[in-house]
Amino acid sequence: MITERLATFVAEIDADRIPEATLRMVQLSMLDWAAVGIAGRDEPVARIVRDMALDEGGAAQAHVFGGGVMPARAAALVNGTTSHALDYDDTHFAHIGHPSVAVVSAVLAMAEKLGASGRDMQIATLLGIETSIRVGVWLGRTHYQSGFHQTGTAGAFGAAAACARLLGMGRTDVGAALGLVATRASGLKSQFGTMGKPYNAGIAASNGLEAALLVERGFEPNANGLEAAQGFGDTHAGEGNARALDGLGEVWVFDDISHKFHACCHGLHATLEALAGMNRPPAKDVELVRITTHPRWLGVCNQLSPDTGLGAKFSYRMVTAMALLGHDTAKLSSYSDQLCCDTEVVALRERVLVETDEAISETATRVEIVQKDGTRHIAAHDLDMPIKLKDRETRLKAKAASLVGEGLAAQLWWLIETAAAPVELGQVISTNQT
Amino acid sequence: MITERLATFVAEIDADRIPEATLRMVQLSMLDWAAVGIAGRDEPVARIVRDMALDEGGAAQAHVFGGGVMPARAAALVNGTTSHALDYDDTHFAHIGHPSVAVVSAVLAMAEKLGASGRDMQIATLLGIETSIRVGVWLGRTHYQSGFHQTGTAGAFGAAAACARLLGMGRTDVGAALGLVATRASGLKSQFGTMGKPYNAGIAASNGLEAALLVERGFEPNANGLEAAQGFGDTHAGEGNARALDGLGEVWVFDDISHKFHACCHGLHATLEALAGMNRPPAKDVELVRITTHPRWLGVCNQLSPDTGLGAKFSYRMVTAMALLGHDTAKLSSYSDQLCCDTEVVALRERVLVETDEAISETATRVEIVQKDGTRHIAAHDLDMPIKLKDRETRLKAKAASLVGEGLAAQLWWLIETAAAPVELGQVISTNQT
Numbered sequence: 001m002i003t004e005r006l007a008t009f010v011a012e013i014d015a016d017r018i019p020e021a022t023l024r025m026v027q028l029s030m031l032d033w034a035a036v037g038i039a040g041r042d043e044p045v046a047r048i049v050r051d052m053a054l055d056e057g058g059a060a061q062a063h064v065f066g067g068g069v070m071p072a073r074a075a076a077l078v079n080g081t082t083s084h085a086l087d088y089d090d091t092h093f094a095h096i097g098h099p100s101v102a103v104v105s106a107v108l109a110m111a112e113k114l115g116a117s118g119r120d121m122q123i124a125t126l127l128g129i130e131t132s133i134r135v136g137v138w139l140g141r142t143h144y145q146s147g148f149h150q151t152g153t154a155g156a157f158g159a160a161a162a163c164a165r166l167l168g169m170g171r172t173d174v175g176a177a178l179g180l181v182a183t184r185a186s187g188l189k190s191q192f193g194t195m196g197k198p199y200n201a202g203i204a205a206s207n208g209l210e211a212a213l214l215v216e217r218g219f220e221p222n223a224n225g226l227e228a229a230q231g232f233g234d235t236h237a238g239e240g241n242a243r244a245l246d247g248l249g250e251v252w253v254f255d256d257i258s259h260k261f262h263a264c265c266h267g268l269h270a271t272l273e274a275l276a277g278m279n280r281p282p283a284k285d286v287e288l289v290r291i292t293t294h295p296r297w298l299g300v301c302n303q304l305s306p307d308t309g310l311g312a313k314f315s316y317r318m319v320t321a322m323a324l325l326g327h328d329t330a331k332l333s334s335y336s337d338q339l340c341c342d343t344e345v346v347a348l349r350e351r352v353l354v355e356t357d358e359a360i361s362e363t364a365t366r367v368e369i370v371q372k373d374g375t376r377h378i379a380a381h382d383l384d385m386p387i388k389l390k391d392r393e394t395r396l397k398a399k400a401a402s403l404v405g406e407g408l409a410a411q412l413w414w415l416i417e418t419a420a421a422p423v424e425l426g427q428v429i430s431t432n433q434t
Numbered sequence: 435m436i437t438e439r440l441a442t443f444v445a446e447i448d449a450d451r452i453p454e455a456t457l458r459m460v461q462l463s464m465l466d467w468a469a470v471g472i473a474g475r476d477e478p479v480a481r482i483v484r485d486m487a488l489d490e491g492g493a494a495q496a497h498v499f500g501g502g503v504m505p506a507r508a509a510a511l512v513n514g515t516t517s518h519a520l521d522y523d524d525t526h527f528a529h530i531g532h533p534s535v536a537v538v539s540a541v542l543a544m545a546e547k548l549g550a551s552g553r554d555m556q557i558a559t560l561l562g563i564e565t566s567i568r569v570g571v572w573l574g575r576t577h578y579q580s581g582f583h584q585t586g587t588a589g590a591f592g593a594a595a596a597c598a599r600l601l602g603m604g605r606t607d608v609g610a611a612l613g614l615v616a617t618r619a620s621g622l623k624s625q626f627g628t629m630g631k632p633y634n635a636g637i638a639a640s641n642g643l644e645a646a647l648l649v650e651r652g653f654e655p656n657a658n659g660l661e662a663a664q665g666f667g668d669t670h671a672g673e674g675n676a677r678a679l680d681g682l683g684e685v686w687v688f689d690d691i692s693h694k695f696h697a698c699c700h701g702l703h704a705t706l707e708a709l710a711g712m713n714r715p716p717a718k719d720v721e722l723v724r725i726t727t728h729p730r731w732l733g734v735c736n737q738l739s740p741d742t743g744l745g746a747k748f749s750y751r752m753v754t755a756m757a758l759l760g761h762d763t764a765k766l767s768s769y770s771d772q773l774c775c776d777t778e779v780v781a782l783r784e785r786v787l788v789e790t791d792e793a794i795s796e797t798a799t800r801v802e803i804v805q806k807d808g809t810r811h812i813a814a815h816d817l818d819m820p821i822k823l824k825d826r827e828t829r830l831k832a833k834a835a836s837l838v839g840e841g842l843a844a845q846l847w848w849l850i851e852t853a854a855a856p857v858e859l860g861q862v863i864s865t866n867q868t
Contacts (some may be wrong), residue, residue, distance in 0.1 A: 048651045052644075056505035058492030071490035147664030152617070183586070183630050184637055186620040190664045196617050196655040200650075203618055210486075214633075217482045221630040230581030231625045234670070 002138055003226050006131055007175035009249050010161045015123045016295050021389055022130055023253045026126045027416045029090055031210070033104040034412045034429050035400035037083035037330065041066035041432075046082040049202060053078050062109035065424030069146060071351035072109040076209045079201030079429075080105035085194035087313070088355075088403075091258045091266045092129075093363050093384065095150050098211065099257065102155025102204035103162050104173075110343070111422035116131035118419030124165040126254060128208075131178075132158025133253045135226070139346045140239025146401025148236055152200035155228070159208020167216050175223045181211035182225025258363075258383050261395055264313035264328040265301040267293075270365035270381045271316060275323045278367065283324045283344070285371045288351050291316050293364040295356040302354055305346075308382015309335040320367075321348035330399060346380055402428035408433075436679060440565055441726075442608035443683050444595045449557045449657025455823055456686045460560045461850045462830050463524055464749035466693055467538045468846045468863050470519035473729035473766065475500035479629035480516040487512050494647055496543035497860030506543040510593070510643045513863075515636030518585070520766065521747070522837075524690045525700045526563075527797050527818065529570025529584045533691065536589025536638035537562035537596050542863075544597045544643055545856035546852040552853030558599040560688060563640075565612075566592025566625050567687045571659070574673025578623075582670055585637045586621015586634035591660070592644020599651050609657045615645035615801060616666035691798075692817050695829055696763040697749035701735040703728075704799035704815045705750060707759045712801065712813035717758045717778070722785050725750050726800040736788055739780075743769040754801075755782035764833060842867075 025072075040046055050066050053074040062075035065082040069075075083089055084101040092099050104125055111121040136143075136154030144150055160181040164174040184207045187200035215221075226232050233240055262272045264270075271291055293316070303315040312318040312335045319329055324343060327334050339345055360366065364382035400409035408431065414427045474480055487508040496509035496834045503509075517523055518535040519707040524598050526533050538559055545555040559699060560690045570577075570588030578584055592616040598608040621634035649655075660666050667674055696706045705725055727750070737749040746752040746769045753763055761768050775777055794800065797817035803809075821829075834843035840864065 011464060044652065044654075048648055048653050051508075052647055052651060056492045056495075056507065058490045058505065061490075071492065073486075073490065147669040148616075178628060180633075182585075183622045183625045183634060184620055186618055188617045188659065188661045188664065188666065188669060190669075191617045192654050194616060195653055196658045196659070199653075199655075200617060213486050214482055217486055218478065219629055219633075221477075221480050221633075222625050222628045222754075225624060225630070228624045230622065232622065235581040235622060235624075237669070425663065 001173045001227060001232060003175050003178050003224055004171070005245050005248060006161065007171040007178060010127045010165050011169060011171040011174045012129060013127065013249055018123065018126065019252070021271050022126065022255055023122060024389060025257065026122050026391060029051025029100045029124065029257060029261070030104055030122070030416050031413055032082050032090055032396050032401055033100045034425070035403045035409060036086055037079060037429060038066045038408070038431065039088070039403040040085035041081050043082070043085035045198050046085045047386065049081045049199065050078045057329065061113040063112065064432035065429055067430050067432050072113040073210050073213065073221045074207055075109040076106045076205035077202040081198045084198035084201035086263070087197070087265070088260050088263050092133050092256065093258060094133055094253055094256065095139070095154055096144050097132065097136050097150030097154050098201060099129040099132045099155065099158060100413035101201040102151060102208065103132060103158045103197065103200070105205035106159035106209040107162045107166065108422055108426060110166045110212070112426045114166055116166050118421055119434040120166060121422050122419060124162040127165050128158040130252060130254050131161035134248065138238065138241050138244035139233060140241045142237045142239040146237035147189050147195070148316060149187035149189045149191070149200045152204045153185050153236065155201065156185035156207040158179050159205050160211045163209045163212035164215070167212055169215070172221060173215050176215045176219070176221055177212045179225035180215060181222035183207055183221070184211060185232060199321065207321030252290065256384065259392065259396055261399060262319070263332045264319055264329065264333060267297040268316060270317050270363060270383050271321055271367060272319060272329055273377045273383070274365055274367040274381035277381060279370065279377055280324060280375070281371050281375070281394030283348055285373070286324060286348065286351060286369060287372045288353065288370040289320055290368040291320060291352060291354045292357050292360060292361045293354065294360050295358060305349070307340045308337050309340070312340055312416055317349040317352040318345070320352045321345045325410060331402060353400060435661060437609050437612050437658055439679050439682060440568065440595065440667065441605040441612060444561045444565060444599050445605040445608045447561065447683055452557065452560065453686070453750060455761055456560065456689055457556060458823060459689060462693070462827060463534045463691060464525055464538055464556070464559065464850050465834055465847055466771045466830050467517050467534045468859070469837045469843060470520055471499045471513060471839040471863060472517035472865070473522070474516050475514070477519035479632050480519045483633065484512045485513045488862040492568035495547040496544060496563065497546065497864035499863055501864050506547040507640055507644050507647065510540045510639035511636040512742045513543065514639030515632045518635035519695070520535050521631070521699070522624055522694050522697050522766070524694065526567050527691065527692060527743050528567055528687055528690065529588055530578050531566065531574070531584030531588050532564040532593060533566050535673040536585060536642065537592045539635070539639035540593035540643040541596045541600065542860060544600045544646070546806045546860045548600055550600050550856060554600060555856050556853060558596040561599050562592040562596025564686060565595035565806065565822060566764060568678050568682065572675050572678035573667060573670065576671045576673040580671035581611045581623050583621035583623045584623070584630070586638045587619050589635065589638030590615050590619035590641040593639050594645045597646035598649070601646055603649070604694060607649050610649045610653070610655055611646045611852050613657035613659035614649060614653060614655035615642055617655070618645060619666060624634070633768070646711060657844060661740040690818065693826065693830055693833070695833060697764065697766045697769060698753055699735040701731040702750060702753050704797060704817050705801060706757055707817070708799055708801040708815035709754065711815060713811055714758060715750065715803065715805050715809070715811070717782055718745055719807070720758060720782065720803060721806045722787065722804040723754055724802040725786060726786045726794060727788065728793050728794050728796045730796055732790060739783070741774045742771050751783040751786040752779070753780045754786045758782060765836060767797055781822050826841045
C-alpha cells in the first residue's frame with residue numbers, strides 16, 4: 001500500500017504543480033551537497049572509497065568528488081560517502097536522516113549516465129528526497145532507536161525512487177525498484193564515530209541506483225518488499241506510521257529540511273542559533289551558561305571535555321565556549337585539537353552546564369547565561385522554525401563560499417540555478433582546485 | 435568477542451592442520467558451485483545482473499558465468515546471483531543458508547584479482563564458509579524466522595572473512611572487515627519465489643569482498659559491528675547463540691554441508707532419498723503414500739497441485755509422484771509445466787498425503803507406501819546422516835556431468851583437484867559452451 005502510493009506519486013506527479021519555492025529549496029540543497037562534497041574530498045574515507053572505485057575503472061558515466069569518472073553505480077557510492085564525510089550536509093528531523101547525500105549522489109550519477117536534463121534531475125531529486133523522508137517516517141522512531149541509520153536505510157528507498165523517475169518508469173516499475181531495494185538497504189548507527197557513518201550514505205545511493213538499473217533491465221522482485229509480511233518494515237523494527245503519507249503530493253515534507261550552518265553535530269545547532277540570536281555579555285563576564293536540551297541528545301553530543309577537534313563537534317560545552325569567545329563555528333578548521341587545550345576555551349567550557357527536559361522539542365534548546373553580576377539572559381531556538389527562503393539562500397551561499405571559495409561556489413550556483421546539464425555539474429564537482 | 439575469535443581463527447589457523455577430508459569436501463563444493471553456476475548462466479536474473487555489470491565495464495580482474503571479465507566486486511555480484519539462480523547449490527542446515535554461493539563467488543573473484551594460488555583459494559573458501567555458518571548459528575533461528583535470509587546476511591560475513599584471508603590480513607584487519615560488512619549485509623526471505631532470492635546471494639558475495647577491499651585500503655569501521663550494542667546481531671533479531679563457536683578450528687561445521695541431488699527445494703530431498711532407498715511397488719499398485727515431515731516445511735514446499743515447473747519444485751506430492759513414476763528428479767528439465775498436467779502424474783499425486791510431526795527432525799522425513807493389496811512399505815531418511823565421502827564425490831560428479839556435460843565436468847574437477855590457478859578456473863566457468 002505504501003509502495004503503491006509512493007510509486008504512483010513518483011511516476012505520475014505533474015512536475016508543473018511543484019511549488020517554485022520548493023524547487024528553489026532543492027537547488028539550495030544541491031548547492032550545499034556539492035559544497036560539502038568538494039570540501040570533503042580529501043577525507044580519508046572519501047579517498048579510500050574513491051581509490052577502490054578508480055582501481056575498478058569502467059565506463060565513464062559519472063563524475064566523482066576529488067576527480068575521476070566511472071560507472072554510475074560506483075560514482076553513487078563514492079559521492080554519497082564523500083558528501084557525508086564531514087557530516088556537514090542537510091538533515092531532516094521528521095525521521096532523523098540526511099536525505100541529500102543519499103539521493104543527490106544517486107541522482108547526479110544516473111542523470112549524467114542518461115544525459116537527462118538539469119530540470120529533470122532537480123525534480124527527481126525532490127521526489128527522491130520526499131520518498132526517503134516519507135519512508136523514514138513510516139519506519140519511524142522505533143526503527144531509528146533500534147539502531148538503524150535512516151540515512152542508509154530510508155535513503156536507499158529515496159535513491160531508488162529518484163533513479164526510477166529519471167529512467168521514466170511507470171508506477172509498476174517504480175514500485176519494483178522500491179521492492180527490490182528492500183532486500184539491499186542497510187546501515188547501522190553503531191558505525192557512528194567511524195568511517196562507517198559516511199559509508200552508509202554511499203551504500204544508500206549505490207543500492208538505490210542499482211535497484212533502479214536492474215528493474216529497468218527486467219528484474220522482477222517482490223514489489224512489496226517494503227511492507228510485505230517479513231518485508232523491510234517488519235524485519236527492521238518499522239513502526240508502520242499510518243500518517244507517513246499524509247498529504248503526499250500536496251504537502252512537501254522536504255520543505256522542512258534543515259541545513260547545517262555550523263560544522264558540528266546537528267544536535268548542537270539549536271544551541272548555537274540561540275546563542276547567536278541573544279544579547280551576549282563578553283566572555284569574561286560569564287559566570288555560568290545553562291543549556292537545556294532533549295535527553296535524546298545526551299548520548300549523541302555531550303562530550304564534556306573533548307581533546308580532539310572531532311570530539312569538539314560533539315560537545316555542547318565546547319561549542320558554547322567557542323561561540324562566546326568568537327570562534328567561527330561554521331568553519332571546519334575551527335574544530336581543532338589545539339582549540340581543545342586553549343586555556344580560555346577550557347576555562348569557559350567548565351562553566352557550561354547541560355541539563356535535559358523531556359518536554360522540550362528534540363529540535364529546540366534553551367540557553368540561559370548568568371553574568372557574574374547576576375544579570376540573566378535567556379534565549380531559545382527551535383530548528384523547526386521556518387527560515388525565510390531568502391535568508392536560507394544567503395546563508396547557504398556564504399557557507400558554500402567559505403567551504404570551496406567564492407568563485408567555485410558562484411559557479412556551482414550558476415549551474416544549479418540555470419538547471420545546466422548534469423554532466424556540467426559533474427565536471428565541476430570533480431574539480432581538484434578550490 | 436565473536437568477531438575477535440573468528441578473526442583470529444581466519445587470520446592465524448595453520449592450514450596444514452586442516453583435515454584432508456575437509457579439504458576434499460571444499461573441492462566438491464567448488465565443483466558443485468561451478469556446475470550449478472554454468473547451468474544457471476542463462477536464467478533471466480543471471481542475464482540481468484551480468485548485463486548490468488558488463489555495461490559498466492572496468493578492469494579485467496575476474497571471470498563470470500556466461501562470459502566476461504570485470505572488476506572483482508562486480509564479478510562477485512554476478513557469480514553469486516548466477517550460482518544461486520537455479521537453487522540447486524549446497525545448503526547448511528545448522529543455520530539454514532547456502533554458503534558456497536556467497537563465499538566461493540567472492541573468493542574466486544578475489545583470488546583471480548590477486549593472482550592467489552589454487553590452494554590458498556580453497557583454504558580461504560573453507561574459512562569463509564566456516565565463518566558464515568558460525569555467524570549464522572550465532573544469529574540463530576530467531577534471525578531466520580524473523581525474515582532474514584542467512585545466505586545474504588551470514589553469507590556476507592563469510593565472504594568478507596574469506597577475502598580478508600586471501601589478502602593475507604592479520605586478525606585486526608580481518609575483524610575490521612567483519613565489522614564493516616555488518617553495516618552492509620542484508621537479504622530478506624520475503625524475496626523468496628522471485629529473482630530477489632538469488633540476488634541475495636550475489637549481494638552477500640559482493641558486500642563481503644567490498645568490505646575486505648576497503649579495509650585493505652585503510653578503512654576504519656566499528657570493528658565490533660557484529661556484536662556491538664545495536665550492532666548487526668542486536669538489530670537483526672540475533673539470538674546470540676553462545677555455543678556458535680564451540681570447537682572453532684577443531685571441529686569443522688562445514689563438514690555437515692548438504693549437497694542437492696535433486697533439482698528442487700531442499701525441504702523435499704529427505705523424501706526423495708527415502709523413496710530412492712526403499713523397496714517400491716510399481717506405481718500402478720500404489721493406493722496411498724503418506725509423507726511425514728516437520729511442520730516448518732509446510733509453508734515452504736507443500737504446494738498441493740502446482741501447474742508450473744517452478745511450483746513442482748516446491749511440492750511434496752509432485753516430486754513423490756515423479757519419483758514413483760521414474761522421472762529423474764535430479765534433472766532440471768524434469769520440472770516442467772507439461773509434467774504438471776501429465777494425467778499419470780496428476781492421478782498419482784492425488785494419492786499422496788502430507789502429514790506433520792513436531793518430533794521429527796527438520797532434516798528428516800518418513801515415507802509410508804500402502805499398496806492396493808494392503809502391503810505397507812516404510813522408510814525414513816535424515817539428510818543429517820553422513821554420506822560417505824566417496825559416495826558424495828560420485829554423486830556430485832554425476833550431477834555436474836548431467837548439468838554441464840561429461841567433458842566440462844571433468845575439466846572443472848581436474849582444475850579443482852589439482853588446485854590450478856584461479857584464473858584457469860575462472861576461464862572455464864565463463865565458458866559459453868557445454
